[in-house]
Amino acid sequence: MRITTWNVNSIRQRLHHLIAFLKEDEPDVLCLQEIKAQEDSFPRLEIEAAGYSVEMLGQKTFNGVAILSKHRLEDVRRGLPGDDSDEQARYLEGVVPFGSGVVRVASIYLPNGNPIGTEKYTYKLAWMDRLVSHARDLMKLEEPLVLAGDYNVIPEPRDCHDPLVWANDALFLPQTRAKFRKLLNIGLTEAVRATTEADKLYTFWDYQAGAWQKNNGIRIDHLLLSPQATDKLVSTVIHKHTRAWEKPSDHVPVGVELTG
């Protein structure tokens, strides 16, 4: 069973890439972020024609998350608990069959938080607190769990091309990284780091300043696994080649394979 996450930066602009990726990689579950669409403009029929069911939480213009799955999602949760006034579409969760049971999967689009010193960064930190709280609740279920998405967090200096460039950025501030470590400290395992110690592994390259050509990237798309999922972890993959496609997303897909 393979579960993959991809920030597509507009589902409508990226539909052909998305269909191409589904056909070449055939993930069982694909979590999407930044679909930038609501239900009425989401290309549901094309995706269903490729053999995937669709659950989504959309929003006009910005944000928006979805989960595509070969098997229909059950027990779907739309939105991150903890703040009923939060209207940004950044969290979607559900379960799919896995072995003799299920795996619970979430598609996460964690706030960017820039510029620091503004309400945007306050919102990011508060959102991370809510994610920690909800993840604690999910851990009590003691089931395979994969929290996948664009975390907008560079976990360590080796996860970016030049740490000095990112020193005062919301993606890399000590306070941001500390909150990310809270997720790990409640017992979640970051899948890519569980399978490799390599540096220069990136999942995002800015459109600007020739970042892709210079391999000036950052690793901000992550899959966090509960112990029950980590026990089944076989491998991870960063689908870097998609960044070289014509008119690409600035993020590439990242996937895990679990046995069973």
Next chain:
DNA sequence: ATGTCGCATTCCATGCGA
């Protein structure tokens, strides 16, 4: 060199978010 995208409106140019 504050350099590129995608979206929406103020609508063929500009502001916002990333």
